[in-house]
Amino acid sequence: MSTLGILASGRGSNCTAILRAQKEGRLRGRVALVLSDRPQAPVLDRAREFGVPARYLDPGRPGARLTPEAEDAYAAALGDAGVEWVALAGFMRIVGKRLLAAYSGRILNIHPSLLPAFPGLAAQKQALDYGVKVAGCTVHFVNEGVDTGPIVLQAAVPVLDGDTVEALEARILEREHVLYVDALNLVFSGRYRTDGRRVVPEPSEETS
Numbered sequence: 001m002s003t004l005g006i007l008a009s010g011r012g013s014n015c016t017a018i019l020r021a022q023k024e025g026r027l028r029g030r031v032a033l034v035l036s037d038r039p040q041a042p043v044l045d046r047a048r049e050f051g052v053p054a055r056y057l058d059p060g061r062p063g064a065r066l067t068p069e070a071e072d073a074y075a076a077a078l079g080d081a082g083v084e085w086v087a088l089a090g091f092m093r094i095v096g097k098r099l100l101a102a103y104s105g106r107i108l109n110i111h112p113s114l115l116p117a118f119p120g121l122a123a124q125k126q127a128l129d130y131g132v133k134v135a136g137c138t139v140h141f142v143n144e145g146v147d148t149g150p151i152v153l154q155a156a157v158p159v160l161d162g163d164t165v166e167a168l169e170a171r172i173l174e175r176e177h178v179l180y181v182d183a184l185n186l187v188f189s190g191r192y193r194t195d196g197r198r199v200v201p202e203p204s205e206e207t208s
């Protein structure tokens with residue numbers, strides 16, 4: 001069974017969805033550790049409620065990146081917990097070279113837009129301001145860019161007339177919770193190949 005570490009900075013609804021899937025036997029893996037760069041992040045309590053070790057780990061500095069030393073500390077904590085795969089779930093930091101190297105091709109992120117549209121912060125507001133009729137969410141592998149890695153799965157969510165940012169956020173979030181579990185199960189199964197930027201699911205034995 002695959003072992004997962006989750007990095008998160010905030011409320012942790014995606015983390016909770018993953019932990020609920022595990023509890024209900026819908027995750028082909030086990031969450032071994034949750035780490036946060038914010039000491040008061042609600043996600044830490046959510047994880048503990050599921051009996052999963054969760055702790056704050058000093059990011060080393062404010063801003064968008066961890067210090068190189070902090071990256072090493074994150075990689076070491078994940079390694080000590082036996083983590084094979086890492087899921088970013090509202091982790092408000094750009095993952096740098098050292099952590100990427102430690103978990104090469106094994107870090108996933110979820111973003112609340114249909115990438116490559118609307119990368120970065122406030123994606124739902126960007127979508128609403130732009131006037132798109134279809135928004136959505138994306139699970140992708142993490143590379144050195146911001147929301148630029150190969151796409152694992154995407155889901156479309158309608159933008160309704162009269163939507164507020166909050167209403168659109170909530171509709172997308174509900175879809176995120178399902179999509180992240182599906183994407184994790186796909187990578188855990190190993191039944192995919194990568195063809196350049198394209199992540200191609202392979203048929204399972206039952207359907208081939």
Ligand code: GRF
Nearest residue numbers: 011012013014090110111112
């Ligand atoms: C989600 O919208 C996710 O797509 C984005 O940050 C938000 C995290 O929400 N990367 P939560 O902490 O999982 O509730």
